[in-house]
Amino acid sequence: MALPPAGAIPLSGGYLHPDLQPTAALGAALARAARQPAAWERGPVEGRSDLRAWFAREAGGGLRADDMVICPGGQAALSSTLRALTTPGDTLLVESPTYLGALAAARACGLRVAPVPADADGVLPAQLAAAFARTGARLFYCQPLHHNPTGASLSPHRRTEVFSAVRDAGAFLIEDDYARDLSIDGDPPPPLAADDPDGHVIYLRSLTKSAAPGLRIAAIGARGPAGARLRAARLLDDFFVAGPLQQAALEFLTAPAWSRHLRALRRALDERRGALLTALRRHLPSLVPAVVPRGGLHLWAPLPAGADDVEVTTSAAAEGVVVFPGRPWFAAEPPGAYLRLTYAAAPAELMDEAVRRLARAIPR
Amino acid sequence: MALPPAGAIPLSGGYLHPDLQPTAALGAALARAARQPAAWERGPVEGRSDLRAWFAREAGGGLRADDMVICPGGQAALSSTLRALTTPGDTLLVESPTYLGALAAARACGLRVAPVPADADGVLPAQLAAAFARTGARLFYCQPLHHNPTGASLSPHRRTEVFSAVRDAGAFLIEDDYARDLSIDGDPPPPLAADDPDGHVIYLRSLTKSAAPGLRIAAIGARGPAGARLRAARLLDDFFVAGPLQQAALEFLTAPAWSRHLRALRRALDERRGALLTALRRHLPSLVPAVVPRGGLHLWAPLPAGADDVEVTTSAAAEGVVVFPGRPWFAAEPPGAYLRLTYAAAPAELMDEAVRRLARAIPR
Missing domain, CATH: 3.40.640.10 (Type I PLP-dependent aspartate aminotransferase-like (Major domain))
Incomplete structure (x- = not known):
């Protein structure tokens, strides 16, 4: 990657990135x-x-x-x-x-x-x-x-x-x-x-x-x-x-397009999940989940003790990366602070830059 | 019309007849x-x-x-x-x-x-x-x-x-x-x-x-x-x-197709409403509503005293015309028996035959 993208990088969203949609x-x-x-x-x-x-x-x-x-x-x-x-x-x-x-x-x-x-x-x-x-x-x-x-x-x-x-x-x-x-x-x-x-x-x-x-x-x-x-x-x-x-x-x-799509999707999700994990291990190793999900669109990343998920999300947006705070996913008081990081939402080649930006938003 | 249609004629339905759909x-x-x-x-x-x-x-x-x-x-x-x-x-x-x-x-x-x-x-x-x-x-x-x-x-x-x-x-x-x-x-x-x-x-x-x-x-x-x-x-x-x-x-x-459709629809509804009213006046004059609706898809036809709307609907289906009974449209006990007759649901040239069939289903 030559220059970091000017706009915010999405590590958030409930759907596939448009590139992955058939x-x-x-x-x-x-x-x-x-x-x-x-x-x-x-x-x-x-x-x-x-x-x-x-x-x-x-x-x-x-x-x-x-x-x-x-x-x-x-x-x-x-x-x-x-x-x-x-x-x-x-x-x-x-x-x-x-x-x-x-x-x-x-x-x-x-x-x-x-x-x-x-x-x-x-x-x-x-x-x-x-x-x-x-x-x-x-x-x-x-x-x-x-x-x-x-x-x-x-x-x-x-x-x-x-x-x-x-x-x-x-x-x-x-x-x-x-x-x-x-x-x-x-x-x-x-x-x-x-x-x-x-x-x-x-x-x-x-x-x-x-x-x-x-x-x-x-x-x-x-x-x-x-x-x-x-x-x-x-x-x-x-x-x-x-x-x-x-x-x-x-x-x-019921057409061959469906199984073609599923095969391409699996490769793309694998690549993006791998790129996000590599970037986290490099810049924010404490956020790597203890067990890596075998599928889906997201990583559920634990924040360091004392960090506030909503504050981190706000700071991250200011740094140019969009993540989702963990709190709204709990019906009662959360046991800890988490971020939901959606690897499906951004291309693999932006993951390193996205996590660099996220790292600047996390207190140490 | 040469031969009456073998299938049931619909004077019932909540939508436009397929011929009227753009x-x-x-x-x-x-x-x-x-x-x-x-x-x-x-x-x-x-x-x-x-x-x-x-x-x-x-x-x-x-x-x-x-x-x-x-x-x-x-x-x-x-x-x-x-x-x-x-x-x-x-x-x-x-x-x-x-x-x-x-x-x-x-x-x-x-x-x-x-x-x-x-x-x-x-x-x-x-x-x-x-x-x-x-x-x-x-x-x-x-x-x-x-x-x-x-x-x-x-x-x-x-x-x-x-x-x-x-x-x-x-x-x-x-x-x-x-x-x-x-x-x-x-x-x-x-x-x-x-x-x-x-x-x-x-x-x-x-x-x-x-x-x-x-x-x-x-x-x-x-x-x-x-x-x-x-x-x-x-x-x-x-x-x-x-x-x-x-x-x-x-x-x-927002295209000209919309106003074209509305003009054609008005002509078709006018023709079908007219054909149903003509047929009712000829074969079942007591069912003609006191006030003819100025639009919409239906006539609300009063049944003769003593007639049961659900029984008439059942008999009408056996005679080959589908109508809708009035009772389910009332939140409480109905003040009388009615049929809902949908002129939008059948072509004008079938209205006379439809009402002939309906007439055979109504007790006299």
Whole structure:
């Protein structure tokens, strides 16, 4: 790199960098869909059956096309799920920390939120069982794969215990599988929904993180009475997702462009994660996470004792690098100060400069 | 017409018949938008500012682009509005009858619904004021233009009194202006939102009824603290509407294709309304509404004394014509039996046959 960039370098954001989005293939698919008059017609409220079938196949296990509902993006899927399955005053269990969009949606539904401790292997099953017992909660929101923000994945040996805790409580687990397409090191384990004989998992999968923010398509998978309540609620939330967008998504997902995109994405995420880690080891070694996430978009970086995450974020912006403070990802008092550093948001060749700037913002 | 059609003739549906949808112009606009990578980017949560400006200009009066939020369709706009401005147990006033999607959304929010009598000139202002006083309601859902299902429009001489009733109650009026583009006889009066100095109107406008079901774009206009609450709620409901769809809508609405579509639509609705009325006068004169709606998509047809609207609907389907029963449009016990007959849903040349079939389903 010759000269450092004049503008701020983004190490923040919930989506793929524009360079990583398959907008050419998406655009071609949507342009074809747009020109078919039938695509503009009223569609089924729950979404096209062929698109639901794609989501069901991807989920594996016991979910069928009829168990899926198409939604306009992951936030809509999550909000609809919480609204359909809770009443104000109910308690929602969440991993600590957790996705801040889930915290906001829970608060909007008038829910109490109870955090459950988690580590690099995901939520602690004994603590989960205890939290169910203590709070009477009947719902647990969970990101078992490449958790946002921490990057942790629920380890295989904990799956059975987590299922037991949920089943013993007569509860549901909302599996937010936002990172299904974002694994870097090896292929991901199947979703929890694939190992769920009794229908205790409500499965959420979105395409906005995998492809582009404008591909506002997600699916909720749910069986039995919970599934019926969800489908009824979706009808009232926004009726159905625009037909051309559903058709474009289906065409894109079932064409060779999709697997080409996933392969290119994995290489790019690997390169960017590596560049960010190299830069951190060089300039800010204390911020390197103890366990490097095997996928996803972010690193969850611990700040030195005494540093304030919001102050560091503000100083970093003044230095020309945009990061996200850790505090809003906690439902209760944070155990420490963190930054979320999004390697997916900036090109690899800017990482060294980005971390140099960040280093100037961290008190020593 | 040579042979009567073998399939059922639809006199039912919430949208324009496919023949009336401008899918060629919409398709061309969306195809162009799809091929611009920037359209796939994350957009502002409240929607594109140029599209919000279009909705604000159309609304007239005091609403500015910053007061508008773009939503994925009218049902989403209505659900978000009710969720943002009410808590469970609140009372919502509605015209009697009213849009059944509003009744369903209100029930989903846990609201009590109190019907207010309306006639061919719209809601009765004195009854509205009394209902506010009696129930303590702070919200009134209203379709002042070509009301669905009755087709009534609020007459100019009642506007001031309706405003007074709302203002005196310290309440908000949700103006569902779904039919702004569906006037047949002359141009419509400006929305109530255009005459609202104090920000008591929450304005809803959708493009799905005006253009095509797949153009899932609507806007909420709201000022002051109510507007701020709405914008915060939208963020949690579905984040933002797909960029290519917003861009296509803007291009379509600001091109000559839009006014061409509106002119052709007016002629087609006029022809279909006329054909349905002619057929009713010939075969079922008692079903002709006392006041013919000056726009919209439907006639609200009174059934003879003793007839049951749901039974007639079932018999009509067996005879090969699909109509909608009146009962679900009432929040309380209906004062009589009605059918909603959608002239927008079938070609003019099928109206005579449709009404012949309907006549066979009505007891005499």
